[in-house]
Amino acid sequence: MGDHIVEISVFAFLFLLVSVMGFIASRWRAPQDMAHLDEWGLGGRSFGGWITWFLVGGDLYTAYTFVAVPALIFGAGAAGFFAVPYTVVIYPIFFLILIRLWSVSHRHGFVTPADFVRTRFDSPTLALLIAITGITATMPYIALQLIGIEAVLKTMGMTGESAFARHLPIIVAFAILAAYTYQSGLRAPALIAFVKDTLIYLVIIVAVLWLPSQLGGWSAIFDAADAKFQASPAPGDGIILNANNQIQYFTLALGSALALFLYPHSITGVLASKNRNVIKRNMSALPAYSLLLGLIALLGYMAIAAGVKPLPGAKPGSVDGNTVVPLLFDMHFPAWFAGVAFAAIGIGALVPAAIMSIAAANLFTRNIYKEYLRRDATPAQEATVAKVTSLVVKLGAVACIIFLDPQFSIDLQLIGGVIILQTAPSVMVGLFTRWLHRGGLIAGWVAGMGLGFWMLWQIPNAVTGRAHFGGSAFSLAEFGFDTTRTVYAGFVAVLVNLLVAVIVSVALRAAGTPEGTDGTKPDDYFADADDPRIDRDLRLDVAEGAK
Amino acid sequence: MAEPEHPRTDRSPWNWLLVVPIVVPLLTPLYNFDEPRLGGFPLFYWLQFAFILLGVTTTTVVYQMTKRGRRG
Known part of the structure; x- marks a missing residue:
């Protein structure tokens, strides 16, 4: 560890800097009353173009992405480059769909996608399923951020003898993160995202200009x-x-794009923006991050050219592919700049981890606590429950990393992408039409989840020698096709989900099963910042009446 | 600002332009080649980088043409 002292110092300094920023963030654009979920959990729904760009960019392009995508390229080559088409097709899709979600959420004060489903389809059960799916998919994603930090710490030689010593830096980092998220809510990651993204852009621009000259050019x-x-x-x-x-390449790109849209943390980032134009403008500005991600992906090839040998993994005989990029930086950058690069990855883990825990906390508070445990909860009680839940969620993520094989989190995240896709018919299709019956949507969800799990279970991995959960590339031969082609499991599962939803909807409608009432009006989907909020106005009326 | 006499809508023929950056990057037969290389980059990589530009251009055009207050 002694030969990494400069790297560790730079890393620690930048880490402390953003920690201070995280605590100060509660006074940044300070609201009159922080004890409201709109303030703590959505930053007052007030973020303009620049903040949204940094926040959503910092949210979608996580530390794990930055280490795992080049690791994939390092190991498998072109197949790992799906990250680029994935992050190209996502923005036009966002552009068309997310503004409707923003508008209807603005009108009704929705904080989570499940809030929308609850009102649209008049079904607390369906909303509960959406909420549970969201929380389940988000938890391992938070744990993966820790894996991103660990890859960096490992490269800096911070590997203790006991499991506790090895994980101590992560525990400290997450404790600080938990404290300032608790205090400042979404404002903390929004402010830190400025530092994170500036560092990442700096490091990557230097890397793609400097490293090729060291390695004999791109050819x-x-x-x-x-x-x-x-x-x-x-x-x-x-x-x-x-x-x-x-x-597999294009279905994974498309499926991942749809899944990312449905993850609670992306929706949280988008709902925090102040009007429709902020979102639309951002959809043409966010691809700057896709360019960045593409260049980061190519670091995997640079690592091959530089002859990087990944550090050993948790199990004897295995290697930790996630260490290839940190090792490349360690080999070819001066120590102080490697420290900056490692801090960029480390801080890059904090921003999404904070937003994800806030998103999961919002879901629990709005769709489980308020729906089932305490129907008359005040906004202040909601905010308190959400803050405590965000602590519990982070504790869970740390526990996952310390007590379970990290592979378990990676498997869960793989499953997470497939299961979050199963909310598409309710959330995405639901934004355009109410034609699907709530019973049909529940049936489709069950079918998609079942099939998705089964497919992932069937996928072996020849490289690691595992028989199940070996990846997301499902062999079409399993369906009886005479071919060696593969397809993204989540893509097939969501198609079946939709098919079942359609069939069951037709059947339920023929049987005359009640559909509930739609709480939204067509005009709600086009509302902008100057349109009044329905829910909040009602709440004020009730408060006035009680006086 | 509100114009209740006009029922609001997001409908615009310009939105169809967004189909291009959604579909083109998914057509692997279009770009799954090594040659010709550009600045050392195989076509597979530089063309997909170019799709980012395609996405930015089309979303910017659609945004400008569908901004509120501007009809058509």
Whole structure:
């Protein structure tokens, strides 16, 4: 650890700096009354273009992405580059769909996607399913952020003898994160995102300008990668795709884009913006991060050209692919700049972890606590419950990393992407039409979840020798097709989900099963900042009447 | 600001333009080639980077053409 002292010092300094910022954030654009979920959990729904750009960018492009995508490229080549089409197609989709969600949420004071489903389909049960799906999918995602930090700490040589000593830095980091998220709510990650993204942009621009000159130019880098994949016996790798993984490539890109839209933390970031134009403008500005992600992905090839050997993993004999990028920085950057790069990744973990825990806390508070435990909860009580829940969620994430095999979190996150997609018919289709019956949506959800789990269970991984949960590429031969092609499991599951929802909707309608009443009006989906809030006005009326 | 006599809508023919950046990046046969290389980058990579520009351009155009207060 002694030879990394400069790196550790720079890392610690930047980490402390953002911690201070996190606590100060509660006074930034301070509200009159922080004891309201709109303030703590959505930053007062007041963020303009720049803040939203940093917040949503910092939210969607997580530390785990920054270490895992190049790790994938390092291991498998072109297949890992799906991250680029994935983050290109997502913004036009957001552009068309998310403004409707923003408008209807603005009108009705919705904080979570499940709030919307509850009012739209008049079904607390369906809303509960959406909320539980959201929380379940988010938890392992938070745990993965810790894996991102750990990859950096490991490279800096901070590996203790006992499990406790090894995890101590993470525990401290998360305790600080939990404290300032508790105090400042969504304002903390919004403020820290400025630092995080500035550091990441700086590091990546330097890396893509400087490293290729060290490694003989881009041609040499791609050729080195090509030579590695030519020599390896694995069938799916290479610097371009092969006949078998092209369907997987585009279904994974599309499925991941739809899933990311449905994750509670992305919706939280979007609902915090102050009007429709902020969202629309951001959809043309956010792809700057996609460019960044694409360049980061190519760090995986640079690591091949530089001859990086990943550090050993948790189990004897395994390797931790997530360490390739930190190792590349460690080898080729001066110590102080490597420290900056590591801080960028470390802080990059804090922003999404904070937003995810806030999003999960909002879901619990609005759709479980207020719906089932305490129907007459005041806004102040809601805010308190959410703050405490955010602590519990982070505690859970740390416990996952300390007590369970990290592989478990990676598996869960893989499952998370597939299960969050199963909320698409309710949330995404629901924003445009109420044609699907609430019973049909529940049936579709059950079918999609069941099929999704089964498919993931069936996927082996030849490299790690595991029989189940070996990835998301499902072999079409399992369905009886005479082919070696693969497809993204979540994509198939959500198609079946939709099909079941349609069939059951038709059946329920034929049987005359009640559909409930739609609490939203067509005009709500076009409302903008100057339109009055329905819920809040009602609440004020009630308070006035009680006096 | 509110104009109750006009029922509001997001409908605009310009929105169809957004289908392009959603569909094109998913068509793997379009870009799954090594040659020709550009600045050392195989086509697979530089063309997909170019799709980012395609996405930015189309969303910007659609945003400008569908801004509130501007009809058509």
